[in-house]
Amino acid sequence: MKGRVLVVLSLVCNISLSFAQELSTAWEYFLKGRYNISERIVNSLLEEKNFSPDVYYLKALILLRTGDFERARIYFEKLSFYGKNWSEISLISQADSFFQQGKLSQAKSIYQTFLKRYPHSSYLPEVLYKYAQILRKEGAWEEAKTYFRKVVNDWPHSLFATFARKLLSEDEFYFCVQVGSFLNYDNAYNLTVRIKNMGYPAYIKKVEYRGELYYRVRIGKYSDKNSARKVCAQLRKKGIHGIIYP
Structure with a gap:
């Protein structure tokens, strides 16, 4: 998404100064994670009938970050009426929203459409x-x-x-079952020992995420998803909740 953000910000130079300043401020708050303030500014721009793809895109991203996937897609779809580059961004963003929502078949279908429609896209x-x-x-x-x-x-x-x-x-x-994610190694180690004592092949996977090092406790390396599902079901009966990864 970062690359698309830079494209959008570069377009600000082509619009009025006051509009550009407000939109730039809205982006600043968005990038800081202050979505409520960013959305207030965007809503104000929309109320003033500033119906530009820049505003629609940011509005959609805010909705996406706050988990309002359906409304986000409505705004992403509007981008398709503003030329080829925006049409490409529109398709990718709609697919991303389904991906983030866990609706993989819909996301896959849109990515396939993109690849057929824009085989030479950047x-x-x-x-x-x-x-x-x-x-x-x-x-x-x-x-x-x-x-x-x-x-x-x-x-x-x-x-x-x-x-x-x-x-x-x-x-x-391969598929595995993740049963815990900790910033503290000792917590991960203790859970791993507990799971191993229950007869499962548990191990610790180190993962860096947003500048933090996490110790994730995982079980197994299964070639098929059904095997991982069975382990999940067994653990649930024992009071341990896991998720299938990836």
Whole structure:
């Protein structure tokens, strides 16, 4: 999304100064995570009939960040009427919203539509990477690897090539059950010992996320999702709740 944000901010130069200042302020609050203030400014712009793709896009992102997926998609769809670049952003953003909502089949379908409609888009590394992520979540391991490798080989200096390269090097193309995520190693270790004593192959996976190091307790490395589901169900009966990863 960062690349698309830069595109949007660069367009601010082409609109009136007061509008540009308000929109810039709204973006500043959005990027700081102060969505309520950002949305107030955006709503004010819309009330003044500033119906521009810049405003629609930011409004949609705010709704997306606050979990209002349906309304976010309404605003993303409006972008398709503002030329090719906005049409591309519109499709990607709608797919992203379904992905974040956990509706993978809808997201996959839109990413496929994008790839057919815009085969030479500058957003291809991003779309191919996200498409591969869905394949990985579906357990289509080899197909997912193929797309990750394509991103790495065809766009080696892109941000998404960096992400793809990391996933390929970690080789986590299997399902597991995650039962805990801790900032404190001792907490993760204690849970791992407890799970192992129950007869499950538990282990700790270190994950960096937003500048923090997390110790995630996981169980198994299963080739199929049903095996992971069975473990989840067994653990639930024992009072332990887990999620299937990826």
